[in-house]
Structure formats: structure tokens, C-alpha cells
Amino acid sequence: MYLTRFRVNTGRSDAQRLLSSPHLMHGAVNMSFPIPPPRDGSGPRVLWRIDRDTAAETLLFIVSPTRPDLTHLVDQAGWPAADGPGWTTFAYGQFLTALAKGDTWGFRLTANPVHSIHHQHSKKGEPTKRAAHRTPHHQMRWLLDRQERAGFEIVQKPEERRLLERGDEHELIVRDQRPLQFRRPPAKASRDDVRFTKVTFDGRLRVTDPDVLRRTLTHGLGKAKAYGCGLMTLAPVR
Known part of the structure; x- marks a missing residue:
């Protein structure tokens, strides 16, 4: 690699x-x-x-x-x-x-946080539609929900460093949210445009399963990997 x-x-x-x-x-x-x-x-x-x-x-x-x-x-x-x-x-x-269980790293991840919703007038059993998470709270929750099966846990802040009673428990920030829309040939109509929201997470993680984390780092996390999402990189903690 x-x-x-x-x-x-x-x-x-x-x-x-x-x-x-x-x-x-x-x-x-x-x-x-x-x-x-x-x-x-x-x-x-x-x-x-x-x-x-x-x-x-x-x-x-x-x-x-x-x-x-x-x-x-x-x-x-x-x-x-x-x-x-x-x-x-x-x-x-x-x-x-060299990654080992218990290691702590700073990380950056650009991802496409999405969830599945039903159409406004859909009936029970009909297929769902993929939609972007719009708020930092839901975007963070998207990543927190995936941390265990991605081989890491996001470090929690000491209580004295938390600025809010809820929603500020982790060493994690969301920045640089970008809604993207572009046309991919041979599509000609705007209804066929590719649309997704890209956000960047910065934070601190602890390795819980080195083998699984290696797969996350080399296979990506989430959707839209072809378009610049899914890549997580690690850096020493300062």
C-alpha cells in the first residue's frame, strides 16, 4: 500500500x-x-x-x-x-x-454521511431513498454509529472540557460541509446529476481492532468513494 x-x-x-x-x-x-x-x-x-x-x-x-x-x-x-x-x-x-490496539491517533476523514428515508407519499414496503445528513449533530452521529465496526473508538472528552451538556462528549469536529452537484457523461438532463454532501471530520481515535482499522484505512468508509469520500488518514497526537 x-x-x-x-x-x-x-x-x-x-x-x-x-x-x-x-x-x-x-x-x-x-x-x-x-x-x-x-x-x-x-x-x-x-x-x-x-x-x-x-x-x-x-x-x-x-x-x-x-x-x-x-x-x-x-x-x-x-x-x-x-x-x-x-x-x-x-x-x-x-x-x-505497526498499528496496535490501544494506540491513540489524530485523524481526518472526508465522508458522505447519509441515511435512508421513505418518500413523502410512499407506502409500507416500498423502497427507501438515500438522503444526506444536514446538521453537524447528525453527521457526527453517523460516524459514531460506525466506529465500532470500523475498528476504532473516538476518544471522549473529560467532563470539564465539554462545552455543552449533550453533543460535545467526543474529540470530534465537523467542518467544510460541501453540497456537490455535477453531471456525469453521458447524462444530459439535470435530473440525472450526481448529488451528495461531503463533510470533513477531524478528531482523535483509539484503535480497538487493528485488523479492522487497516481495512477501513485501505477500503474506505461510507459512500461516494469514487468522488473523494471515504479516505481516513492518521497523524500523531500533539
């Missing part, structure tokens, strides 16, 4: 076009691999995420079972004349293998 970091040159028009369309970015990421890994759940898949931490720095992260070649992205959305290849790839397998 490999973890790759690429800095996007947001001053270039091609970079702005890629950043505005998860469909185009998905295609650009897939072009980094001569043979794209399977997407049928039979093994680790390619996951990617855009981080916009500051106005001056936008980063593309990719987790993949094979090493990518981002030469085309440097040409389109990087600094082709700069020294060096324009991206950094780390061997991820050793880090994953």
Missing part, C-alpha cells in the same frame, strides 16, 4: 477545473495507474481526498495498493518546471502493520 501527497497549483485553470468536478478528479486519479485496482470489494481500492487547510495550500491525498505516477497531474495542475517530481509517495504498509 502507498500514501501519496500532491500539492495542487490552484492558480492554474486546469487545476481549478479538476477541483470543481469530483468526476474529472476521479478520472485524473485513475489515470495514475496503468491497471486500476478492482472496485468490486475484492481488495484495497484507490481512495483520494482534497484537503484545503489554508488559502495558500491545497493537497490531494491518494491511498492505493500500487505506486501511482502523477506526471500528468503535474503537467495539468502542478509546477512542471520545478525541481523534483512534484509529488511524494510513502510506503504505507509498514505503518499499517
Whole structure:
């Protein structure tokens, strides 16, 4: 497994076009691999995420079972004349293998928190419709409901650090909520547009099942993985 970091040159028009369309970015990421890994759940898949931490720095992260070649992205959305290849790839397998039960890490996850609802006039037994969670409270609950079967638990705050009686129990924040809508060829009508809401979680977790967490980190969490959701990364706790 490999973890790759690429800095996007947001001053270039091609970079702005890629950043505005998860469909185009998905295609650009897939072009980094001569043979794209399977997407049928039979093994680790390619996951990617855009981080916009500051106005001056936008980063593309990719987790993949094979090493990518981002030469085309440097040409389109990087600094082709700069020294060096324009991206950094780390061997991820050793880090994953070293994860141990009880370890505490900071984490970031961009995800698509959804739930199933019935149509307004639907009858009993009719199929449900997938809908986005709109509020930070429900988005947090979406992640908390999945933590055990994803191999981790989100660290709880000491009572003296909680700002609210309810809803502030965990080391977890939601930020950068983005409703997205785009057309995926060959669709021509707006009713066929892809629509979803992307949110980013930052927090602190404790490893409860290393094997399951490794799968979460390499297979993704939630829906819309092809469009920049599902990738969780870990960082040392400061």
C-alpha cells in the first residue's frame, strides 16, 4: 500500500477545473495507474481526498495498493518546471502493520454521511431513498454509529472540557460541509446529476481492532468513494 501527497497549483485553470468536478478528479486519479485496482470489494481500492487547510495550500491525498505516477497531474495542475517530481509517495504498509490496539491517533476523514428515508407519499414496503445528513449533530452521529465496526473508538472528552451538556462528549469536529452537484457523461438532463454532501471530520481515535482499522484505512468508509469520500488518514497526537 502507498500514501501519496500532491500539492495542487490552484492558480492554474486546469487545476481549478479538476477541483470543481469530483468526476474529472476521479478520472485524473485513475489515470495514475496503468491497471486500476478492482472496485468490486475484492481488495484495497484507490481512495483520494482534497484537503484545503489554508488559502495558500491545497493537497490531494491518494491511498492505493500500487505506486501511482502523477506526471500528468503535474503537467495539468502542478509546477512542471520545478525541481523534483512534484509529488511524494510513502510506503504505507509498514505503518499499517505497526498499528496496535490501544494506540491513540489524530485523524481526518472526508465522508458522505447519509441515511435512508421513505418518500413523502410512499407506502409500507416500498423502497427507501438515500438522503444526506444536514446538521453537524447528525453527521457526527453517523460516524459514531460506525466506529465500532470500523475498528476504532473516538476518544471522549473529560467532563470539564465539554462545552455543552449533550453533543460535545467526543474529540470530534465537523467542518467544510460541501453540497456537490455535477453531471456525469453521458447524462444530459439535470435530473440525472450526481448529488451528495461531503463533510470533513477531524478528531482523535483509539484503535480497538487493528485488523479492522487497516481495512477501513485501505477500503474506505461510507459512500461516494469514487468522488473523494471515504479516505481516513492518521497523524500523531500533539
